[in-house]
Amino acid sequence: MIDALHIAASGLTSQQEQIDVISNNLANMQTPGYKRSRVAFADVSSLTPAQAKEGLGVNEVGAGTRIANTAPVMVDGTMQETNNPWDLAIQGAGFFEVENGDGDRLYTRAGALKIDGDGYLATASGQRLAQGIQVPADATHIAIGTNGEIRGQLAGDKETTVIGQIELATFAAPEGLRSVGGNQFAATDTSGDATVGKPGDAGFGTVTQGFIEGSNVDLVSEMSTLVLAQRAYQLNARVLQASDQILDTINNLNR
Structure with missing residues (x-):
């Protein structure tokens, strides 16, 4: 259950950065020559590279998500x-x-x-x-x-x-x-x-x-991505809350 807290927290952090990138894209819609940025996510392994190489933990649950990189999208603007x-x-x-x-x-x-x-x-x-x-x-x-x-x-x-x-x-x-x-x-x-x-x-x-x-930012695409990022943020927040409630229940069990 402690792992669930860390996994949900990594999701919140990643989605917050995604929202920040979208906000910057929207702010530069009128900036000549601006190239919108795109966030790439990556799974966080719960194993070290040495452990993975040895084939340990084949069925191991991942440790959350992270931002792999934020790169410009080199598509011509209008x-x-x-x-x-x-x-x-x-x-x-x-x-x-x-x-x-x-x-x-x-x-x-x-x-x-x-x-x-x-x-x-x-x-x-x-x-x-x-x-x-x-x-x-x-x-x-x-x-x-x-x-x-x-x-x-x-x-x-x-x-x-x-x-x-x-x-x-x-x-x-x-x-x-x-x-x-x-x-x-x-x-x-x-x-x-x-x-x-x-x-x-x-x-x-x-x-x-x-x-x-002009900028190559597409308003419809950015708003759609923003909605998805907000929903993903909300879901991770609910997982964090649920994990906290379960831990609270465990701590209050009568022995």
Whole structure:
């Protein structure tokens, strides 16, 4: 009966984390480029790995549940038109590679770009693209192709000229990326190292100017999952209460 208390408690803890993840997903429904997170559960063994290897406790009852991992779901979000020439939406595989203040490389799908004070192409939060694209101050008629090529008309020129090339980064297992906040991810051993290339090349998505990628959170799906998580939480709470009542009964037995 003591084991039942621990098992029910593990269920409560896991479902609480599930609800927290759903809450974060719903809170980011309007965040451009946000990728919803998904919780994966795992059974808790009551045996040590050595005992299991020896074949002990074949009929042993498990010890509850735990969160195996929380991973992003890398499904494209909806395209949202903005008509801003520096807004870019990625269609297909790939991330914009940016560099933070410490010189670390991070990855994002949020394509609301801007020109910073020094003329470099940067994200809305001010982190420059890793390609170090500097846009001339007199450049006009900016056009960005689906292959990431940036063209603009410079002062005194009649024709447009190439002023930069946006590249994308892909991963062998993008679900293994680690969220670092700010709608950005960092590479891990699970995701593998980044492979950088031009949009439209084999294995890379394309970019669309004047659009941003919306969140891939689906309200109906999240609400359905929330209801299931709440019911599972309630059931575990009832098991905990029932176990406590049985223990109380045992303690009050007359000898």
